Amino acid sequence: MLDLAPLTAAPSPERASGIWRHAAMLPATTTRITLGEGNTPSVEWGGAPRLWLKLESMNPTLSFKDRGMALAVSAAVDAGAESLVVASTGNAAASAAAYAAAAGLGCRIIVGDSPGAAEKVRAAARFGARVARVDGDYSDAYRRAEQAEGPGVVNVTTTYQNPITAEAYRGIAAELVADLGHTPDRVVVPVGAGPLLRGIAQGFADLVAVGAARRVPAMIAVQSAAVAPLAAAWAAGDTPEQWEGALGAGGRWSTTRAGAIADALRGYERQGLITLAAVAATRGRVVTVTDEQIAAAEAALFSAGIWVEPSAAAALSAASRFASTKVSTVAVLTGHGAKAA
Structure with missing residues (x-):
């Protein structure tokens, strides 16, 4: 509200x-x-x-992406989440990893083939996120992130998947x-x-x-x-x-x-x-x-x-x-x- x-x-x-x-x-x-x-x-x-x-x-x-992650991670903490998962072309990966670290949550990044993503994904790993690569594009990573959702794991993929x-x-x-x-x-x-x-x-x-x-x-x-x-x-x-x-x-x-x-x-x-x-x-x-x-x-x-x-x-x-x-x-x-x- x-x-x-x-x-x-x-x-x-x-x-x-x-x-x-x-x-x-x-x-x-x-x-x-x-x-x-x-x-x-x-x-x-x-x-x-x-x-x-x-x-x-x-x-x-x-x-x-930092604006969205600040709110989504705050809501995830309120919900009792233990970790996040996100499909990303790179920007959301770095952002989710940083905000997860700030909140003391785990973070899993799922990334497909995307030009310019390498540096962003490396940054995510430096924040402590686990990075999983999939064959295919962002849509393939999106499906894998959906499959990773579960108790204690909040999907913060920045389409409308997580509307917050x-x-x-x-x-x-x-x-x-x-x-x-x-x-x-x-x-x-x-x-x-x-x-x-x-x-x-x-x-x-x-x-x-x-x-x-x-x-x-x-x-x-x-x-x-x-x-x-x-x-x-x-x-x-x-x-x-x-x-x-x-x-x-x-x-x-x-x-x-x-x-x-x-x-x-x-x-x-x-x-x-x-x-x-x-x-x-x-x-x-x-x-x-x-x-x-x-x-x-x-x-x-x-x-x-x-x-x-x-x-x-x-x-x-x-x-x-x-x-x-x-x-x-x-x-x-x-x-x-x-x-x-």
Whole structure:
């Protein structure tokens, strides 16, 4: 249950840290695990008009996943869990391992083949996590993680498998309103399954409900053109039935540098409907970018002193299309490049 009565765009007056600065926007937990995640910088981008970059790459383990893990691990402790299991392309692995260590829980990481995952998985092992590799892609790792769930073992895979992780992203909306001094017109988010996008949209809806934001921005989902099940479904029509048909049909996807968002949704296609509904409700859209466009965005960011992974650069590539003097746009840069090197 969400208690929105005391909610404002300002941080909690109780001087809480991490995601708990906006605890009124989150499901209540008795335990509050934090490594200081959240409150990441919002930087105005000089390469396009009225475009800001939300640097989620500056979280403790260098990705937005830390917000979700802070909440999910806190809830797991409340539930009496002894250990966690997570399927990951890399970012969630490092994050789950770090927060499990902070909470004194065991952690098992299941990872498939993914470009750029090696450094992230090594980081997870340094935190004490057990790493299991599976033949195949993220969808194969996802199924293995489902099988590992059981008494005392909580699955914190960051699709909608554990829906509480998406709730942690609500606070990003409050941070953006505070940083920009206004409600942005568009928020561009790189997505695999898409809980980050939905969580941000819900956060803006919370703020609108208490008069702290004027509206929910148009949410724009970005996928790599090489692995784009949500974009294919979006292009198939305007109704959930059309989306479901397209997602169920699958697709022939190829490899991409943007491994962190390369999720074919194979075996859990219906989860994509949640994200598509969130996009549609905000009058947003789903777009794709090529690996060449991602590389160009990475280079532009490097020239400005900002190092992100390819999946994060996808947001800037797409946001640059929409930047205008008439509207304000935010690109959410989801992960640092240091772990993808």
